[in-house]
Amino acid sequence: MGSCGRQPAARLEMASEPEARLRKGAIFLEYKNLLVELDLPIAVVRLSRPKALNALNSELMGEVSQALAELEKNPEVGAVVLTGDERAFAAGADIKEMASAGAVEMLLRNQFVAWESVRSFPKPIIAAVSGYALGGGCELAMMCDMIIASETAQFGQPEINLGIIPGAGGTQRLTHAVGKVRAMEMILTGRPIKATEALEYGLVNRVVPVELYLEEAKRLAREIAGKAPVAVRLAKESVMRAYDGSLQQGLDFERKNFYLLFASEDKAEGMSAFIDKRKPAWKGK
Ligand code: DAK
DSSP states (O other), X not given: OOOOSSOOOTTOOOOOOOEEEEETTEEEEEOSSEEEEEETTEEEEEEOOGGGTTOBOHHHHHHHHHHHHHHHHOTTOOEEEEXXXXXXXXXXXXXXXXXXXXXXHHHHHOTHHHHHHHHTOSSOXXXXXXXXXXXXXXXXXXXXXEEEEETTOEEEOGGGGGTOOOOSSHHHHHHHHHOHHHHHHHHHHOOOEEHHHHHHHTSSSXXXXXXXXXXXXXXXXXXXXXXXXXXXXXXXXXXXXXXXXXXXXXXXXXXXXXXXXXXXXXXXXXXXXXHHTSOOOOOOO
């Protein structure tokens, strides 16, 4: 793969060039924290930081952004599946990377640029979720156009337990997806829901046995990739319009509050407690 045509934002961490391999007729591109399989007319982007339950650090998100830029340019790719592994889609943004950051540092890191690449990806993108989809992991899945869940999937916004709130659209997209009262309970308690509840709430398209979740997502991606590409693109854009206007205002509001919490003592305590594997002692400051 060549370097991406777009100019990366100043603070976006760019991955080194991926290594390409040919296996069973499909092309695999290996990034440091990501594996991209080109199985035309679809591509599978697999998050791969298994020891950290695919926690989404800046490097990994930079790689996601780089891979999506390449897939966007490739006219042979009609749809994309974004997945993790059986144990975790992603257990959230990397707490260890955020633990010592203050509000201004978070603002200057400008990590939203990388996350935005998922939200604004013009081709259909389907999340294939097994295991944990928590915090930023749940938000990443919700940025995708559809979600296929394995029976073991669990979705949650546990940020409240760290003294912060969801920062990548969780307060908005979850509320749109499951309704106010359910979103309130999930966000204010931090308790995750199981795949079957996620289906009942309308958060996921379907739940399938764990051996099948990836295959089912790929099947759906292939079906869509067989349709007229321009119609698919405009259909996606049009559906997004159904709620994008008010969503943008909500996202701006959430982002300000998210940064504000990085100035609180409770955020420092919540994240240190997670790393030290102990219960946080909140001060309300
Ligand atoms: N960050 C960093 N490391 C994590 C992690 C995370 N989110 N989740 C798990 N790990 C690491 C653990 O620290 C552990 O590492 P070692 O201790 O082995 O070095 C390893 O993964 C395995 O985890 P556990 O030992 O904890 O495994 P368990 O099976 O016992 O528990 C668990 C699994 C998922 C219940 C637990 O790991 C857990 O509660 N994880 C944290 C979940 C969480 O709170 N997620 C929300 C994080 S805050 C933003 C965009 C997005 C966000 C923020 C900003 N911008 C664009 C600015 C999002 C924020 C979040 O997601």
